[in-house]
Amino acid sequence: MKKRKILFLVLLCVLVVLLGTFYYLKQSVADFEGEITIDGLEHKVEIYTDAKGIPQIYAQTDSDxxxxxxxxxxxxxxxxxxxxRRVGTGRLAELFGKALLDYDKKNLQTAFRIIAEKSAPRLEPADRALTQAYINGINSWIKQANPLPPEFLILQIKPDEWCIEDVLTVAVYQSWFSHALMDRDHTNQWLIDQLGEEVLGLLMDYKDWSPPTVPPERELAHSALPDYAMASASNTWVLAPKKSTTNAAIHASDPHLSISQVPGLWLLAGLHSDEGTHFLGVTAPGLPFMAMGHNGQAAWSFTVGGIDIIDYLEFPRIGELEIQGPDGSIQLEKTEHSIQVRNEESVPYTTFFCHLGAVVEETPEKVRIMKWPGYDKGADEMLHAAYALRKTENFEAFRKTVTQFGALEVNWMYSDKNGNIGYQLGTPIPIREYANTVSVKDGLNPDMHWQGYLPLEETPYAFNPDCGWLASCNNQITETHLPGYYDPYRIIRISEALQAKDRLSPEESGALQYDTQSVVAKRWKDLCVEGLSLNGSQQLAQAVNEWDTTMSPDTKAGAFFQIWWREMTPALFQDDLADQWKKAASLKEVVLSENVEALIDRKDTPDSVENAAAISKLAVERALPLWKNRCWGEICTLTIEHPLSQVKILDKLLHLNRGPFPKHGAHSTLNSNFSSYSHENGTFQANNGPSMRYVLDWSDLDSFVINLPMGQSGNPFSPHYDDFLAYDTREVRWILPFSKEKVQEKAQHKMILMPLETQSH
Known part of the structure; x- marks a missing residue:
């Protein structure tokens, strides 16, 4: 009896501690009501927050x-x-241990922080002032926060004060990330090494069955260069008034990034000042950027461009800090790092850098340098363009601004209140005297060095095309090709949909963002059916043949097709590449399209010559036991995970993760779903997809509709941690008004930030 009483008291104490801890951590949720006095403001600031936690900020000055x-x-x-911030400065191992040491080394080697530190002194005074104001706001919140968000308590860390170099580091990293999403240089070089130089021609194949973004009448005189596949995606399109049921321009955007982690990249906000700044759309925490949305005069959005803007140059080494270049010796800058590792001793690490770029490989005899526009175009340029973009009013100014975003590698889409629509490639395009952008170059050869960048007047753009619409889905940009990694599929579907009707409504544009018709299935369904027929699976062959190619969760034919398509990769390439066959996935489309017999015929069957149908039959044999008569929603799911959920007890206590949920779409649908695939059990885990969706109808700025996949807050105790989740899965839209009257009507909360001086009076 006494033991039971002691046990009861212990459990009661544990419960009290847990409840107390939970109550304490709930105090870390953002405030939405009341008046807070803050040192650093000049004037009163009002923040109205709606039912989804979306703030609309009203200030007298841009600084406030x-x-x-x-x-x-x-x-x-x-x-x-x-x-x-820690990604950009190589400090993740300090939080999460040795597992992230190599990742820290890679980011230190890429020199994000070095670029930021070199850029900081070059900031324009006005840009510096606004950036410092943003940083002051961050630090002011940190200073008064008690407690800090739960992750800081769990990891037992306190954030350092933010500085200008931190913001610039995040900016440089994000511009790198926009290209890293799609870069395939190393994989393509490996394929060339394994399969021969003739593979380079396949990697450079121009897909004439996939339309470009810029209409032919706006073509520019570039030489024909490579076209590669990619791994991530985005969609955006604009309709001219003559194509719109509202007789005003319509602008749709859904950038595809990671959707399997919480929080997502974007935070929705409205920003308004008496000095003329007005914006409604998405912002990126850590950056004072108005990333995508509208300012009441013009709207903008972007997709990853896919152009190959990285090359590798190899130089003879003269000494530790000196290499031989085409015009003499080149000095290297050496930086000694001490990487802090959680629960381990610090690890020394040395990096080298020069005016050409970062040293990524070195021996006593040779040095390999990565050339990237980010080493030529500083983060100061990026911030200057970001601040200029917020007041864009016409396409000419827009073009000049978005082509000055440092090394940001994106396609920009434009619309405005006057009914104009436009497209501009923002990527800095290197001028090269060679076509092969994959292989490592001889640094001693001056012809292997870039000759600057294309001037604005020679960059691809389009303005008010006759067809009345423009679209970008990470596809080929022009018919006269630029080297890069492009997705040929989704642009086909959006082109068909936009051409099919004389006019589209905002609701129809929104519905297209959830469209699940698979372009890959439309192209290759017949080959799948042929393989099934050769296998004797006539009933399934009929089902796939009659399937409408939509990737809804209840489709069984679609589920089988997706497994079959993935199994076509080992069926085609395992004989050539053994256990490295996954690296050839980007070759599959072109090998089948062009019927490349040398790669279709299997080397492990010398007595027979396989054609595409025979390879399809082999893939069918692999796919059937994996499929197990399951629907797409059974084999393709989404689980949204918090970084700390790797500690299972934390996930259970704090309810960090969401899912799994059945997932719509696939990699070639407009409602994009980029998934990792298990060849062991035939299942797909969704990773990347729409990170937000918006549709703007210029006839009514108070009807702007926008969604996030999860929620506004990264704090698991916040009511806005996941309150967009049900909206997104049910395809329900959230309306975000622009006029102050409508903002106030929709607001659930109002908070006032008061300057310290005003309070004292």
């Missing part, structure tokens, strides 16, 4: 506006911002 944006970013996403 950016201060408040920094405050809001920190209040909702401080841990995310801390991780981004």
């Amino acid at each position: 506006l950016y201060f408040a944006l920094g405050w809001v970013h920190a209040s909702e996403r401080l841990f995310q911002m801390e991780l981004l």
Whole structure:
């Protein structure tokens, strides 16, 4: 009896501690009500928040506006911002241990922080002032926060104060990330090494069955260069008034990034100041950027461009800090790092850098340098363009601004209140005297060095095309080709849909963002049916043949097709590449399209010659036991995970993760679903997809509709941690008004930030 009483008291104490801890951590949720006095503001700032936790900030000055944006970013996403800062500075192992040591080394080697430190002194005074105001807002929130968000308590860390170099580091990393999403240089070089130089021609294959973004009448005189596949995606399109049921331009955007982690990249916000800044759309915590949305005069969005803007040059080494270049010796800058590792001793690490770029490989005899526009175009340029973009009013100014975003590698789409629509490639395009952008170049050869970048007047753009619409889905940009890694599929579907009707409504544009028709299935369904027929699976062959190619969760034919398509990769390439066959996935489309017999015929069957149908039959034999008569929603799921959920007890206590949920779409549908595939059990885990969706109808700025996949807040105790989840899965839209009257009507909360001086009076 006494033991039971003691056990009861112990359990009661544990419960009290847990409840107390939970109550304490709930105090870390962002404030939405009341009046807070803050040192650093000039004037009163009002923040109206709607039922989804979306703030609309009203300030008298731009400085106070950016201060408040920094405050809001920190209040909702401080841990995310801390991780981004640590990624750029190579400090993740300090939090998570040895497993991330190599990742830290890679990021230190890429020199994000070095670029930021070199860029900081070059900031324009006005840009520096606004950036500092944003940073002051971040630091002000951190200073008053008690407690900090739960991740800081769990990891037992306190964030350092933010500085200008931190913001610039995040900016450089994000511009790198936009290209890293799609870069395949190393894989393609490996394929050339394994399969021969003739593979280079396949990698450079121009897909004439996939339309470009820029209409032919706007073609520019570039030489024909490579076209590669990619791994991630985005969609955006604009309709001219003559194509719209509202007789005004319509602008749709859904950038595809990671959807399997929480929080997502974007935070929705409205920003308004008496000095003329007005914006409604998505912001990126850690950056004072108005990334995608509209300012009441013009709207903008972007997709990853896919152009190959990285080359590798190899130089003879003269000494530790000197290499031989085409015009003499080149000095290297050496940086000694001490990487802190959680629960381990610090690890020394040395990196080298020069005006050409970062040293990525070295021996006593040779040095390999990575050439990337980010080493030529500083983060100061990127910030200057970001601040200019917020007041864009016409396409000419827009073109000049978005082509000055440093090394940001994106396609920009434009629309405005006057009914104009436009497209501009923002990527800095290197001028090269060679076509092969994959192989490592001889640094001693001056012809292997870039000759600058294309000037604005020679960059691809389009303005008010006769067809009345423009679209970008990470596809080929022009018919006269630029080297890169492009997705040929989704542009086909959006082109068909936009051409099919004389006019489209905003609702129809929104519905297209959830469209699940598979372009890959439309192209290769017949080959799958042929393989099934050769295998004797007539009933399934009929089902696949009659399937409408939509990837809804209840489709069984679609589920089988997706497994079959993945199994076509080992069926085609395992004989050539053994256990490295996955690296050839990007070759599958072109090998089948062009019927490349040398790669279709299997080397492990010398007595027979296989054609595509025979390979399809082999893939069918692999796919059938994996399929198990399951629907797409059974084999393809989405689980949204918090970084700390790797500690299972934390996930259970704090309810960090969401899912698994059945997932719509596939990699070639407009409702894009990029999934990792298990060849062991035939299942797909969704990773990348729409990171937000918006549709803007210029006839009514108060009807702007927008969604996130999860929620505004990164704090698991916040009511806005996941309150967009049900909306997104049910395809329900959230309306975000622009006029102050409508903002106030929709607001659920109002918070006032007061300057310290005003309070004292």
